[in-house]
Amino acid sequence: GQNIDQPTEMTATEGAIVQINCTYQTSGFNGLFWYQQHAGEAPTFLSYNVLDGLEEKGRFSSFLSRSKGYSYLLLKELQMKDSASYLCAVKDFNKFYFGSGTKLNVKP
Amino acid sequence: DAGVTQSPTHLIKTRGQQVTLRCSPKSGHDTVSWYQQALGQGPQFIFQYYEEEERQRGNFPDRFSGHQFPNYSSELNVNALLLGDSALYLCASSLGTGGYEKLFFGSGTQLSVL
Secondary structure, three states: OOEEEOOOEEEEEOOOOEEEEEEEEOOOOOOEEEEEEOOOOOOEEEEEEOOOEEEEEOOEEEEEEOOOOEEEEEEOOOOHHHOEEEEEEEEEOOEEEEOOOEEEEEEO | OOOOEEEOOEEEEOOOOOEEEEEEOOOOOOEEEEEEEOOOOOOEEEEEEEOOEEEEEOOOOOOEEEEEOOOOOEEEEEOOOOHHHOEEEEEEEEOOOOOOOOOEEOOOEEEEEO
């Protein structure tokens, strides 16, 4: 079966750095994706990794280790608007398997 | 450039009824996937349509069916609604199948079954 785990909720302070971890066990792998979802809104694409290593996009970075089935999303210089759920998703050919999401609360 | 559009935004139905949700993909996209997202959970894959055919299906009963039209738009039909079908239904479009293309999501249809 497919299993994707991420913490349910995290809290961090504005201006700080936070790391959201994701571990996965899937039968196939065509990429690891991170999506941001504000309450009541659609998920929006943040980043993806297909090879091991770190991908950096502005304040957001994502890391992948395929051998360990592990990824993390790093958010720097946190802003209040970063309060949202962050979804880890594994692509297996045509399907995306999503974790339950990590709700990030950014406090002043 | 229009993104993924879904209609209606909200819908209230009673148990046993049938519902049809609609989706227009992002311009240039030919593949449409449907996801069900229960409150506090991640999206769960229902099925994907490509070239007007269902290409893959998740673990959903036959009460869930769909269709893709020649203009790539798509419908999701759910028959014999159950209380447990209450969820946010997300449509996502992409280009082609396989590969590393990302999904673009619509704002969803919030379905409430009473």
